[in-house]
Amino acid sequence: MADRIDALDRKILVELQTDASRSLDEIAKAVGSSKTPVWTRIRKMREAGIIGRQIVELDAEKLGFEATFFVLIRTSEHEAAWQARFLSALKSRPEVQEAHRLAGDIDYILKVRVANARAYDVFYQALISEVRVQSVTALLSMEEIKSTAALPL
Structure with a gap:
């Protein structure tokens, strides 16, 4: 369509x-x-599936989610069983707002929204206890300059 x-x-x-x-x-x-x-x-x-579900946009900071981390993950494991565990771990964690598999040096990038750095550490410890990763780099967003789900029609 x-x-x-x-x-x-x-x-x-x-x-x-x-x-x-x-x-x-x-x-x-x-x-x-x-x-x-x-x-x-x-x-x-x-x-036709062009329009999906409708949701309400919430103010994360007013609800106490003041920290956004972009998490870069490298892994040396690419077999189906590891990928299934990793996908399951991500889907079970509501802090993960986005997850993308990448081409290049970094295998995955996650957008993680939490209350603070301590809450991120709890998330991180839980993730690495569930799936083995080669390296994790967390980048704290200092300011959200633009965020939109709108497509440039």
């Missing part, structure tokens, strides 16, 4: 990425259409 996305679909998607909690009437007005065609297009894009 991605190749069948037209200009109106893109406008709708931009509006949904900006604030999906707005009413259908507000979104339709913003894109210059009426409610029924906008609703139909949104439904079709959901069915």
Whole structure:
């Protein structure tokens, strides 16, 4: 369906990425259409998997999660059993907001959100007790300059 996305679909998607909690009437007005065609297009894009689940964006710092660490992991183990244990360890830890397998010198990068450095250490100790890694480098983010899930449509 991605190749069948037209200009109106893109406008709708931009509006949904900006604030999906707005009413259908507000979104339709913003894109210059009426409610029924906008609703139909949104439904079709959901069915096609272009639009996924809708979530609420929370203020991490106001909820006590003041530290973001980017964790670089190198491993010499690449067999399926190790990867399954590693994936399971990551999925079971809500502190891990993102995890990516990389090309290059670093095998994985994690985005870990915790209350403070002590909480990161608890996370780190638990992770390395569950899966063996060659090296771990933790980088503390001093300031979040930009964060978005929006695609550049």
